[in-house]
Amino acid sequence: MTANTTSEVAQNLNTSATAPDADRSYDPRLAELARRAAAEGTVLLTNDGVLPLSPAEPVAVFGRVQIDWFAVGYGSGGDVNAVYTTNLLGSLVQQGVSVDAELASVYRHWCAAQEPPVEEWGNWPRFYPEMEVDAELVAAAASRARTAVVVIGRAAGEDRENVLEPGGYYLTEVERTLLEQVTDHFESTVVIVNSGNVMDLSWAEELGVSALLLAWPGGMEGGRAVADVLTGVTEPGGHLTDTIARAYADYPSAVNFGGKDFNNYAEDVFVGYRYFETFAPDKVLFPFGHGLGYTSFALSGARLDDAAPASDADVTVHVQVSNTGPRPGSTVIQVYRGAPADAALPHPARELVAFARSGVVAPGESQEVTVSFPWGRLASFDDSGSTGHAHAWVVEAGAYPLYVGTSVRQTIDAGAVVVENTEVVEQLQEALAPSPDHPFDRMTTNRGGDGRTRVGWERVPTATTDLRARILSGLPEVIEPTGDVGIRFSDVVAGRATMEAFVAQLGVEDLAQLAYGDVEMNSPLGAPGNAGAFGGLTERLRALGVPPVITTDGPSGIRVSAYASLLPCGTALASTWDESLLEELAALHGQEMLRKGSDVLLAPGMNIHRDPLCGRNFEYYSEDPLLTGLAAAAVVRGIQAQGVSACPKHFACNNQETNRIYNDSRVSARALREIYLRGFRICVQEADPHNIMTSYNKVNDQWAHYNYDLVTTILRGEWGYRGNVMTDWWMRYAPDPLFPQLKDSATRVRAGVDVLMPGGETWSSTRADGHDDAVLDGYSPDDTSGEHLTLGELQQTALHVLRMAATTPAARAAAE
16 A cells, blocks of 8 residues: 555645645545545536536536535434545636636635634534625626536534525525526526435526536545536446435425424335335436436346245346447446336335436447346335235235336336245244334325325334333353353454353353443544443453454544545435445455554444434445445445454434434335335345444333344344444433333343443443443343343453454454
């Protein structure tokens, strides 16, 4: 790896970089790949031919965000000490674009005198107040250039939602006036929306802009990547990972988002495009999967290998992709399934089952693209018994039409998979259904006499299981204690002893200690600025060879005191629909983790974009669980191939920031399995992350970090997960509703959540669980009834934590 410094990067870019020093070294391969990913994730929504910009044509650039560029969102997922950042204006100048110098000078001087709003936790600026321009300034610029570029910017951040106000979801009056003046005076107007969230874009139609480009925060290379796209150096390769509706009220979650105490997920499985394509296609401004390039493609000859594959085989689709435009390019091929006409379960009109990026196709040439997916992706989860198979993944009998296209709308027919008899793919048990104390109605389909599908409503099935009995029947067996027999941790890592034998020699105090992190963030055991440590925190455990495991925030970079690379946000990465690119980028990021002293990156963020106002959507990938799961799996594979670990988060249903530590996500078992847990399952089964982080919120009346069905029944039982589960940083404290002798971290351990992070009760704690150790207090060696924690539970937690610790570079080095 060749270490570059920022002096060459900062030149002419108006970046945040200052004089070079050793701390600002970076891997140029990572920077270049980040630049490629930011460009490939940029979504061209409309274009009348004005883009790419002609290198000989002068361009007038409006909007302060051309200089005060949003490189990432705020909070733990974005506050990285970036080695440098780039902005749009400097990048265009660097690339030789004939930017109108007089106008650029006006903006430079104004921005220099107008500091952006102060960034405070949970009170992040949603936008930067825009410079007011008068008609004379616009007219003068229009006399020197025929084309204008207007940049509109929106920030996003943790612990704060977007709002239905000017400067939030809507344009400010100054922004609207700017757009009106520019579109009135210039022949062509290109608008760039540099935003971490979907915002209202209805004005683009009203004002008749020539091109509309959606530029998610692209990290340190974001400004330069957008300049690449504007000039045609790089194709705008992105396709939408969310539906963009005509109005906020059109989103199915709108009436059940932002509740302080709870949200009923009444739209059920009809999230995003699943709702719009089924019930309200006319409410869509830009459909899911949409994205333009600088050439055009025609699809033809779509066909299946076998119209009725066996249930243990893959469904394979072939399609001919022809470049009908003037430039070489690639596109995203998406495969959607419909549902049988007489299905017992309500089904969305279309569901994504597979996707792939084509290769680069030359003008006039064609390429056959083959996409395969497991037959089981035709299945739906029956939580009511409508199919005769309650609590099961079921493929109902009938014909499943398949559609292949470049968005959910732009498709051609590819035939149908015909299922002769209803088949149960996986029979499960009732788990994590909504509480009968809080029933609600959920959306379903209602076919009218005219054949149109309309919204109907039905009562959601609620829980009937005896959770206490389930927990008692599933208590882990005890590993017979041996006392200290001299097994060192390096013996386990080297394969000379089993982990069970190592755990057998640990006393109860050691076992309980492994259930806590190092009390606070910035553990002295790790690199300055780390998020916390767990594992070998005591002298006793370290004497046995157990290393401390150092965590750092992510996902857009390694958040430590040192400088680090700032990468594109999650939505930008997912908008590439390019798993191989994400895995390659994550691998280089994993190498930087090794250099920065991070064992665990608290990433990727995987929560579903249920509603466009969620302040943390920029960290996450999509409204679709398949795209989310496959993108996350690629990132996890890339990171963990380098000998460090990822930590997918937040498990589960952290779909809003409002009152996130108390809010209850009330959601049906079907919607949980099909939408909110499915991405995590894909990630677990395809990438085997060593860690998973629970969310702050409740899921159906129980906090995620106390939720036995979520973590033990589903994650560990159904999915076979054997890794470490940690809390989000600090958790809510509560008595156990089922076992009066337990509370706080004792309930957490019983649920299967291994480590309290960072270890203390609050950000200023000096001891775990305040002044009590709830794990030790909840343990009783003489109680065989299960009313107290058992030795087997403490040992099981230790196994999970120590298996994780065994994967660290320190543990491997000690075993050599």
